[in-house]
Amino acid sequence: MRQQERDLIWSERLAEQRAYDMRRFGLLAACVFLALVAGYVGSRAAESLSTATVALNLSLAFVAFIAAAAVLRTLDAVAIRRRVSYRTARSELVSKEIRDRLEALYPGIGDRVSDEYAASVLSNALKKEETIRPHRDWNAPV
Amino acid sequence: MAGRRSKRAFSQTGPYRPHELKALTDALVEDPRKIYEFLGVVPGGLSAPSPNDILALSRSLDAAREFELDRAPSIYDHLINGVGSAVAVGTLGVAFVGPIAPVVAATALVLGGIGGAIAFWVTGDTIRRDLKTEDRLRAIQQAQELLLQLLP
Numbered sequence: 001m002r003q004q005e006r007d008l009i010w011s012e013r014l015a016e017q018r019a020y021d022m023r024r025f026g027l028l029a030a031c032v033f034l035a036l037v038a039g040y041v042g043s044r045a046a047e048s049l050s051t052a053t054v055a056l057n058l059s060l061a062f063v064a065f066i067a068a069a070a071v072l073r074t075l076d077a078v079a080i081r082r083r084v085s086y087r088t089a090r091s092e093l094v095s096k097e098i099r100d101r102l103e104a105l106y107p108g109i110g111d112r113v114s115d116e117y118a119a120s121v122l123s124n125a126l127k128k129e130e131t132i133r134p135h136r137d138w139n140a141p142v
Numbered sequence: 143m144a145g146r147r148s149k150r151a152f153s154q155t156g157p158y159r160p161h162e163l164k165a166l167t168d169a170l171v172e173d174p175r176k177i178y179e180f181l182g183v184v185p186g187g188l189s190a191p192s193p194n195d196i197l198a199l200s201r202s203l204d205a206a207r208e209f210e211l212d213r214a215p216s217i218y219d220h221l222i223n224g225v226g227s228a229v230a231v232g233t234l235g236v237a238f239v240g241p242i243a244p245v246v247a248a249t250a251l252v253l254g255g256i257g258g259a260i261a262f263w264v265t266g267d268t269i270r271r272d273l274k275t276e277d278r279l280r281a282i283q284q285a286q287e288l289l290l291q292l293l294p
Contacts, residue, residue, distance in 0.1 A: 025262075029231050072224070080272050084214060087279035091207055094286040098200045101293050106193050113197045115205075119157040121198035125180035126162055 156205070163206040167278050174284035183292075191292055200289055207282050214275040215268045223265045230257035 102109050169176045180199060181191045234254030237247045 025227065025231070033235065078217070080220070081217060083276055084279060087276060087283055088207065088211065091279065091283040091286055094283065094290055095200055095204050098286065098290050098293065099197065102193050102197050105294065109193060109197055113194050113201065115201060116157045118198035118201035119159070121195055122158065122162055122166060122202040125199070126165055128182065
């Protein structure tokens with residue numbers, strides 16, 4: 001896939017996510033608006049209530065709103081993590097299958113290929129690729 | 143925050159160098175078929191890749207995946223963002239105390255506006271990081287599936 005296409009897809013997904021977040025933000029803003037107006041009007045309607053009681057009502061509405069927003073946001077985060085977990089699980093399954101099939105074909109290969117060996121293979125492969133793509137910025141922040 | 147994540151990630155990558163894991167994933171995000179270049183084989187060609195190299199690259203991809211997961215936004219990050227946004231909107235809502243306390247209302251408007259802008263920017267950044275992480279994990283997964291297809 002070309003970089004331009006990837007950028008386009010990525011920006012569309014970002015815009016989707018941003019629109020979703022804006023809708024949620026608007027919903028929360030509407031909630032707090034209604035809660036505060038209801039608290040204020042209700043308190044004022046009962047003329048026996050003092051200013052301190054009105055302030056207390058508003059404070060309670062404020063705290064309840066923050067708690068509700070935190071719960072909603074956590075549910076969002078759980079949904080996002082589920083997507084990431086799906087990718088991770090798929091990747092782990094494929095990795096296990098590679099290991100199992102190689103072990104069946106070449107018994108003991110898992111012991112021969114250590115992490116140190118794998119790291120050196122990766123280094124060499126990247127050095128080879130570097131000769132093809134010399135413009136890669138190795139000092140970019142990790 | 144980012145610095146703390148990087149340090150923790152570095153300590154968990156073992157013999158792998160973080161910048162190499164990042165370079166591997168960067169290349170695969172451009173095109174997962176680049177895994178063939180790393181193996182030094184041409185798809186459908188006569189040269190067979192060494193099984194040791196296949197397993198080594200698969201392990202490197204595992205390490206790259208762990209590295210990406212370590213850098214991904216956590217539930218804690220999302221929760222902090224959520225509470226931050228809620229406080230910002232709530233502070234704006236405090237402006238409704240205007241009839242009772244005008245000074246408090248004006249202060250709330252200013253603080254809520256600034257807090258809302260910061261919360262909006264931070265939330266956007268977290269979303270962007272999340273999308274990137276998913277994209278990079280997908281590239282790693284596709285590369286491993288290509289490696290699997292190379293096996294007899």
